Amino acid sequence: MASIVRKHAVQPVRANVREQLKAMDDSAVVTAFLGGEERAFSELVERYQTRLLNFVYRTIGDREKAEDLVQEVFIRVYRHLHRFDRSKKFSTWAYTIASNLAKNELRNRSRNPLVLFQTVQKNWEDDDRPVQFEDTTSRPDDMYRKRHLREIVEESVAKLPEHHRNVFILRELEGKSYEEIAEITDCNLGTVKSRLNRARNSFAEIVAPYME
Protein backbone atom coordinates (compact mmCIF):
# COMPACT_ATOMS: atom_id res chain seq x y z
CA MET A 1 0.00 0.00 0.00
CA ALA A 2 2.81 2.31 0.97
CA SER A 3 4.59 1.58 -2.29
CA ILE A 4 1.47 2.46 -4.29
CA VAL A 5 1.17 5.73 -2.45
CA ARG A 6 4.86 6.44 -3.10
CA LYS A 7 4.42 5.60 -6.80
CA HIS A 8 1.58 8.03 -7.12
CA ALA A 9 3.60 10.68 -5.35
CA VAL A 10 6.68 10.16 -7.55
CA GLN A 11 4.88 10.31 -10.89
CA PRO A 12 3.64 13.90 -10.54
CA VAL A 13 7.13 14.92 -9.44
CA ARG A 14 8.59 13.35 -12.60
CA ALA A 15 5.99 15.00 -14.79
CA ASN A 16 6.66 18.25 -13.04
CA VAL A 17 10.40 18.02 -13.72
CA ARG A 18 9.72 17.31 -17.39
CA GLU A 19 7.45 20.31 -17.64
CA GLN A 20 10.04 22.46 -15.95
CA LEU A 21 12.68 21.24 -18.38
CA LYS A 22 10.42 21.97 -21.33
CA ALA A 23 9.99 25.53 -20.15
CA MET A 24 13.74 26.08 -19.81
CA ASP A 25 16.01 27.45 -22.51
CA ASP A 26 18.86 25.31 -23.86
CA SER A 27 21.44 26.78 -21.56
CA ALA A 28 19.37 26.00 -18.46
CA VAL A 29 18.71 22.46 -19.68
CA VAL A 30 22.43 21.94 -20.20
CA THR A 31 23.09 23.25 -16.68
CA ALA A 32 20.45 20.88 -15.30
CA PHE A 33 22.09 17.93 -17.06
CA LEU A 34 25.51 18.85 -15.77
CA GLY A 35 23.96 19.13 -12.34
CA GLY A 36 23.02 15.46 -12.52
CA GLU A 37 19.50 15.62 -14.01
CA GLU A 38 19.62 12.82 -16.60
CA ARG A 39 16.17 13.71 -17.95
CA ALA A 40 17.60 17.00 -19.21
CA PHE A 41 19.46 15.04 -21.87
CA SER A 42 16.21 13.52 -23.15
CA GLU A 43 14.86 17.05 -23.40
CA LEU A 44 17.83 18.09 -25.54
CA VAL A 45 17.32 15.02 -27.76
CA GLU A 46 13.67 15.83 -28.17
CA ARG A 47 14.42 19.42 -29.11
CA TYR A 48 17.09 18.69 -31.67
CA GLN A 49 16.59 15.22 -33.13
CA THR A 50 14.30 16.25 -36.00
CA ARG A 51 16.18 19.43 -36.84
CA LEU A 52 19.54 17.68 -36.87
CA LEU A 53 18.16 14.74 -38.81
CA ASN A 54 16.82 17.02 -41.55
CA PHE A 55 20.06 18.95 -41.68
CA VAL A 56 22.21 15.83 -41.98
CA TYR A 57 19.79 14.13 -44.38
CA ARG A 58 19.75 17.14 -46.73
CA THR A 59 23.53 17.25 -46.56
CA ILE A 60 24.33 13.60 -47.22
CA GLY A 61 21.11 12.41 -48.92
CA ASP A 62 20.90 9.07 -47.10
CA ARG A 63 18.21 8.78 -44.46
CA GLU A 64 19.46 5.71 -42.63
CA LYS A 65 22.99 7.01 -42.45
CA ALA A 66 21.62 10.40 -41.38
CA GLU A 67 19.92 8.74 -38.38
CA ASP A 68 23.13 6.99 -37.43
CA LEU A 69 25.03 10.24 -37.62
CA VAL A 70 22.47 12.10 -35.54
CA GLN A 71 22.75 9.37 -32.92
CA GLU A 72 26.49 9.85 -33.00
CA VAL A 73 25.96 13.59 -32.50
CA PHE A 74 23.93 12.92 -29.35
CA ILE A 75 26.44 10.42 -28.03
CA ARG A 76 29.19 13.00 -28.45
CA VAL A 77 27.02 15.62 -26.80
CA TYR A 78 26.40 13.23 -23.89
CA ARG A 79 30.08 12.43 -23.45
CA HIS A 80 31.50 15.89 -23.91
CA LEU A 81 28.83 18.21 -22.58
CA HIS A 82 31.03 19.02 -19.57
CA ARG A 83 33.56 20.50 -22.01
CA PHE A 84 30.98 22.67 -23.78
CA ASP A 85 31.65 26.39 -23.45
CA ARG A 86 28.41 27.57 -21.90
CA SER A 87 28.98 31.15 -23.00
CA LYS A 88 28.07 29.91 -26.51
CA LYS A 89 24.82 28.59 -27.95
CA PHE A 90 24.17 24.89 -27.49
CA SER A 91 22.46 24.66 -30.89
CA THR A 92 25.56 26.02 -32.65
CA TRP A 93 27.70 23.41 -30.91
CA ALA A 94 25.35 20.57 -31.81
CA TYR A 95 25.15 21.71 -35.43
CA THR A 96 28.94 21.98 -35.58
CA ILE A 97 29.27 18.35 -34.50
CA ALA A 98 26.61 17.30 -37.01
CA SER A 99 28.21 19.31 -39.80
CA ASN A 100 31.63 17.77 -39.15
CA LEU A 101 30.19 14.25 -39.08
CA ALA A 102 28.31 14.86 -42.33
CA LYS A 103 31.46 16.25 -43.92
CA ASN A 104 33.43 13.16 -42.83
CA GLU A 105 30.71 10.92 -44.22
CA LEU A 106 30.85 12.62 -47.61
CA ARG A 107 34.63 12.40 -47.61
CA ASN A 108 34.53 8.68 -46.79
CA ARG A 109 32.00 8.12 -49.53
CA SER A 110 34.15 9.76 -52.13
CA ARG A 111 37.01 7.48 -51.06
CA ASN A 112 34.88 4.33 -50.97
CA PRO A 113 32.95 3.72 -54.20
CA LEU A 114 31.06 0.80 -52.66
CA VAL A 115 29.34 3.08 -50.18
CA LEU A 116 28.43 5.43 -53.01
CA PHE A 117 26.94 2.56 -54.96
CA GLN A 118 24.89 1.43 -51.96
CA THR A 119 23.52 4.95 -51.59
CA VAL A 120 22.56 5.12 -55.23
CA GLN A 121 20.90 1.71 -54.97
CA LYS A 122 18.92 2.91 -51.96
CA ASN A 123 17.71 5.89 -53.97
CA TRP A 124 16.56 3.52 -56.75
CA GLU A 125 14.55 1.60 -54.20
CA ASP A 126 13.02 4.88 -53.06
CA ASP A 127 11.98 5.55 -56.62
CA ASP A 128 10.04 2.29 -56.72
CA ARG A 129 7.97 3.29 -53.70
CA PRO A 130 4.26 3.73 -54.40
CA VAL A 131 2.87 7.25 -54.56
CA GLN A 132 0.41 6.60 -51.72
CA PHE A 133 2.62 8.40 -49.19
CA GLU A 134 1.89 11.68 -50.94
CA ASP A 135 -1.08 13.94 -50.41
CA THR A 136 -4.05 11.66 -51.16
CA THR A 137 -6.47 14.50 -51.75
CA SER A 138 -4.66 15.54 -54.95
CA ARG A 139 -5.27 14.07 -58.39
CA PRO A 140 -2.82 11.39 -59.55
CA ASP A 141 -1.09 13.63 -62.11
CA ASP A 142 -0.70 16.37 -59.46
CA MET A 143 0.76 13.86 -57.03
CA TYR A 144 3.20 12.66 -59.66
CA ARG A 145 4.16 16.23 -60.50
CA LYS A 146 4.67 17.08 -56.84
CA ARG A 147 6.75 14.04 -56.20
CA HIS A 148 8.74 14.63 -59.35
CA LEU A 149 9.40 18.23 -58.34
CA ARG A 150 10.46 17.17 -54.86
CA GLU A 151 12.94 14.76 -56.36
CA ILE A 152 14.27 17.48 -58.64
CA VAL A 153 14.71 19.83 -55.69
CA GLU A 154 16.50 17.17 -53.68
CA GLU A 155 18.72 16.29 -56.60
CA SER A 156 19.48 19.95 -57.23
CA VAL A 157 20.58 20.41 -53.63
CA ALA A 158 22.76 17.33 -53.95
CA LYS A 159 24.39 18.83 -57.03
CA LEU A 160 25.69 21.84 -55.11
CA PRO A 161 29.33 21.71 -54.02
CA GLU A 162 29.59 20.38 -50.46
CA HIS A 163 30.66 23.65 -48.79
CA HIS A 164 27.96 25.61 -50.65
CA ARG A 165 25.32 23.02 -49.78
CA ASN A 166 26.22 23.12 -46.11
CA VAL A 167 25.80 26.89 -45.89
CA PHE A 168 22.66 26.78 -48.04
CA ILE A 169 20.92 24.19 -45.84
CA LEU A 170 21.90 25.92 -42.61
CA ARG A 171 20.46 29.18 -43.87
CA GLU A 172 17.40 28.09 -45.82
CA LEU A 173 16.29 25.05 -43.88
CA GLU A 174 17.53 25.72 -40.38
CA GLY A 175 17.23 29.50 -40.48
CA LYS A 176 20.65 30.08 -38.93
CA SER A 177 22.14 33.56 -38.88
CA TYR A 178 25.27 34.30 -40.92
CA GLU A 179 27.30 34.50 -37.71
CA GLU A 180 26.10 31.12 -36.52
CA ILE A 181 26.82 29.57 -39.92
CA ALA A 182 30.32 31.05 -39.81
CA GLU A 183 30.87 29.43 -36.42
CA ILE A 184 29.42 26.08 -37.44
CA THR A 185 31.34 25.86 -40.69
CA ASP A 186 34.46 27.42 -39.21
CA CYS A 187 34.88 30.12 -41.84
CA ASN A 188 34.59 33.89 -41.85
CA LEU A 189 31.47 35.95 -42.42
CA GLY A 190 32.51 37.09 -45.90
CA THR A 191 32.98 33.51 -47.03
CA VAL A 192 29.57 32.55 -45.66
CA LYS A 193 27.87 35.37 -47.57
CA SER A 194 29.69 34.60 -50.78
CA ARG A 195 28.97 30.87 -50.53
CA LEU A 196 25.33 31.51 -49.77
CA ASN A 197 24.98 33.85 -52.73
CA ARG A 198 26.61 31.35 -55.10
CA ALA A 199 24.60 28.43 -53.72
CA ARG A 200 21.33 30.30 -54.18
CA ASN A 201 22.22 31.31 -57.73
CA SER A 202 23.32 27.78 -58.69
CA PHE A 203 20.28 26.21 -57.10
CA ALA A 204 17.94 28.63 -58.87
CA GLU A 205 19.63 27.93 -62.20
CA ILE A 206 19.27 24.15 -61.77
CA VAL A 207 15.65 24.28 -60.64
CA ALA A 208 14.40 27.07 -62.93
CA PRO A 209 13.73 24.92 -66.05
CA TYR A 210 11.48 22.58 -64.05
CA MET A 211 9.40 25.40 -62.60
CA GLU A 212 8.23 26.79 -65.91
Next chain:
Amino acid sequence: MDCKQFRENHFAFVDDILPGVELVGMQVHLAECERCARHDANVRRSLMLFRSLPSINPSPDFGKRLERRIRETKAADMAAAQNGRSRGLAATVAITSAAMLGYIGFSLKHVDTPRDIVFPPVVAFAPVPEPIPATMASPAPEMVAALPAGLPIWTAAILAEHSPVHFASLELASFKR
Protein backbone atom coordinates in the same frame (compact mmCIF):
# COMPACT_ATOMS: atom_id res chain seq x y z
CA MET B 1 23.55 50.34 -59.68
CA ASP B 2 24.65 47.89 -62.36
CA CYS B 3 23.83 44.18 -62.76
CA LYS B 4 27.12 43.08 -61.17
CA GLN B 5 26.45 45.08 -58.01
CA PHE B 6 22.89 43.81 -57.97
CA ARG B 7 24.05 40.18 -58.11
CA GLU B 8 26.67 40.78 -55.44
CA ASN B 9 24.14 42.25 -53.03
CA HIS B 10 21.35 39.90 -53.95
CA PHE B 11 21.72 37.58 -50.94
CA ALA B 12 21.29 40.53 -48.58
CA PHE B 13 18.36 41.77 -50.67
CA VAL B 14 16.63 38.39 -50.39
CA ASP B 15 17.30 38.27 -46.65
CA ASP B 16 16.07 41.85 -46.32
CA ILE B 17 19.10 43.07 -44.42
CA LEU B 18 20.23 45.84 -46.74
CA PRO B 19 20.46 49.39 -45.42
CA GLY B 20 17.85 51.82 -46.76
CA VAL B 21 19.83 53.51 -49.52
CA GLU B 22 21.11 50.24 -51.01
CA LEU B 23 17.68 48.69 -50.74
CA VAL B 24 16.16 51.50 -52.76
CA GLY B 25 19.01 51.14 -55.32
CA MET B 26 18.26 47.43 -55.67
CA GLN B 27 14.54 48.05 -56.09
CA VAL B 28 15.16 50.68 -58.74
CA HIS B 29 17.50 48.31 -60.61
CA LEU B 30 14.95 45.54 -60.36
CA ALA B 31 12.34 47.75 -62.00
CA GLU B 32 14.73 48.74 -64.77
CA CYS B 33 16.52 45.45 -65.58
CA GLU B 34 14.37 42.59 -66.83
CA ARG B 35 17.20 40.05 -66.62
CA CYS B 36 17.93 40.79 -62.98
CA ALA B 37 14.20 40.82 -62.20
CA ARG B 38 13.92 37.31 -63.69
CA HIS B 39 16.93 36.20 -61.71
CA ASP B 40 15.43 37.59 -58.52
CA ALA B 41 12.12 35.81 -59.18
CA ASN B 42 13.89 32.51 -59.93
CA VAL B 43 15.93 32.65 -56.75
CA ARG B 44 12.93 33.48 -54.60
CA ARG B 45 10.75 30.76 -56.16
CA SER B 46 13.47 28.11 -55.89
CA LEU B 47 14.04 29.01 -52.26
CA MET B 48 10.34 28.75 -51.56
CA LEU B 49 10.36 25.33 -53.15
CA PHE B 50 13.32 24.22 -51.10
CA ARG B 51 11.89 25.54 -47.85
CA SER B 52 8.66 23.68 -48.48
CA LEU B 53 10.38 20.30 -48.73
CA PRO B 54 8.67 17.93 -46.31
CA SER B 55 10.49 17.49 -43.04
CA ILE B 56 11.56 13.97 -42.18
CA ASN B 57 11.04 12.56 -38.72
CA PRO B 58 13.26 10.18 -36.79
CA SER B 59 12.20 6.53 -36.92
CA PRO B 60 10.06 5.33 -33.98
CA ASP B 61 12.90 3.35 -32.43
CA PHE B 62 15.34 6.27 -32.63
CA GLY B 63 15.07 7.05 -28.93
CA LYS B 64 15.46 3.43 -27.84
CA ARG B 65 18.46 2.91 -30.09
CA LEU B 66 20.05 6.07 -28.78
CA GLU B 67 19.40 5.01 -25.19
CA ARG B 68 21.00 1.63 -25.85
CA ARG B 69 24.00 3.20 -27.54
CA ILE B 70 24.46 5.62 -24.66
CA ARG B 71 24.28 2.74 -22.19
CA GLU B 72 26.91 0.88 -24.21
CA THR B 73 29.08 3.97 -24.37
CA LYS B 74 28.77 4.46 -20.62
CA ALA B 75 29.73 0.83 -19.99
CA ALA B 76 32.66 1.11 -22.38
CA ASP B 77 33.81 4.32 -20.70
CA MET B 78 33.58 2.70 -17.28
CA ALA B 79 35.46 -0.37 -18.48
CA ALA B 80 38.10 1.85 -20.00
CA ALA B 81 38.38 3.80 -16.74
CA GLN B 82 38.68 0.55 -14.77
CA ASN B 83 41.24 -0.76 -17.22
CA GLY B 84 43.12 2.46 -16.84
CA ARG B 85 42.94 2.15 -13.04
CA SER B 86 44.05 -1.49 -13.03
CA ARG B 87 46.74 -0.67 -15.55
CA GLY B 88 47.91 2.09 -13.26
CA LEU B 89 47.88 -0.29 -10.31
CA ALA B 90 49.80 -2.91 -12.29
CA ALA B 91 52.31 -0.29 -13.35
CA THR B 92 52.73 0.84 -9.73
CA VAL B 93 53.23 -2.75 -8.57
CA ALA B 94 55.71 -3.40 -11.37
CA ILE B 95 57.69 -0.24 -10.59
CA THR B 96 57.72 -0.98 -6.86
CA SER B 97 58.81 -4.58 -7.47
CA ALA B 98 61.55 -3.45 -9.82
CA ALA B 99 62.73 -0.90 -7.28
CA MET B 100 62.73 -3.51 -4.52
CA LEU B 101 64.59 -6.04 -6.66
CA GLY B 102 67.10 -3.38 -7.58
CA TYR B 103 67.60 -2.45 -3.98
CA ILE B 104 68.01 -6.10 -2.99
CA GLY B 105 70.48 -6.67 -5.81
CA PHE B 106 72.43 -3.60 -4.86
CA SER B 107 72.49 -4.65 -1.22
CA LEU B 108 73.63 -8.17 -2.08
CA LYS B 109 76.44 -6.82 -4.19
CA HIS B 110 77.76 -4.78 -1.29
CA VAL B 111 77.40 -7.40 1.46
CA ASP B 112 80.84 -8.09 3.24
CA THR B 113 82.07 -11.56 2.51
CA PRO B 114 83.86 -13.26 5.51
CA ARG B 115 87.52 -12.40 5.40
CA ASP B 116 90.55 -12.68 7.84
CA ILE B 117 90.50 -9.94 10.31
CA VAL B 118 93.39 -7.66 9.67
CA PHE B 119 94.43 -5.52 12.55
CA PRO B 120 96.50 -2.48 12.11
CA PRO B 121 100.19 -3.05 12.78
CA VAL B 122 101.19 -2.59 16.35
CA VAL B 123 103.58 0.23 16.84
CA ALA B 124 105.47 0.19 20.11
CA PHE B 125 107.37 3.09 21.48
CA ALA B 126 110.12 2.90 24.03
CA PRO B 127 109.12 4.91 27.07
CA VAL B 128 110.93 8.07 27.35
CA PRO B 129 113.04 7.92 30.53
CA GLU B 130 111.92 10.46 33.03
CA PRO B 131 114.56 12.96 33.71
CA ILE B 132 115.83 12.57 37.14
CA PRO B 133 115.81 15.85 39.01
CA ALA B 134 119.18 17.12 39.58
CA THR B 135 118.48 17.50 43.29
CA MET B 136 117.43 13.84 43.60
CA ALA B 137 120.44 12.75 41.73
CA SER B 138 122.59 14.73 43.99
CA PRO B 139 121.09 15.23 47.46
CA ALA B 140 121.88 18.26 49.42
CA PRO B 141 125.54 18.21 50.23
CA GLU B 142 124.67 18.79 53.86
CA MET B 143 122.61 15.53 53.96
CA VAL B 144 125.28 13.67 52.18
CA ALA B 145 127.78 14.96 54.54
CA ALA B 146 125.62 14.28 57.60
CA LEU B 147 124.55 10.70 57.09
CA PRO B 148 127.80 8.90 56.87
CA ALA B 149 129.23 11.11 59.51
CA GLY B 150 126.80 9.62 62.11
CA LEU B 151 125.44 12.93 63.24
CA PRO B 152 122.44 12.87 65.52
CA ILE B 153 118.96 13.38 63.95
CA TRP B 154 118.60 16.83 65.49
CA THR B 155 121.46 18.07 63.60
CA ALA B 156 120.13 16.56 60.41
CA ALA B 157 116.79 18.18 61.03
CA ILE B 158 118.38 21.51 61.60
CA LEU B 159 120.34 21.04 58.46
CA ALA B 160 117.22 20.15 56.56
CA GLU B 161 115.58 23.29 57.79
CA HIS B 162 118.19 25.25 55.95
CA SER B 163 117.28 23.70 52.63
CA PRO B 164 113.62 22.74 53.14
CA VAL B 165 112.04 24.65 50.29
CA HIS B 166 114.33 23.26 47.76
CA PHE B 167 114.04 19.71 49.06
CA ALA B 168 110.29 19.67 49.74
CA SER B 169 109.32 21.10 46.37
CA LEU B 170 111.34 18.47 44.56
CA GLU B 171 109.71 15.74 46.59
CA LEU B 172 106.29 17.07 45.82
CA ALA B 173 107.09 17.35 42.17
CA SER B 174 108.24 13.79 41.89
CA PHE B 175 105.18 12.58 43.78
CA LYS B 176 102.77 14.32 41.45
CA ARG B 177 104.32 12.70 38.42
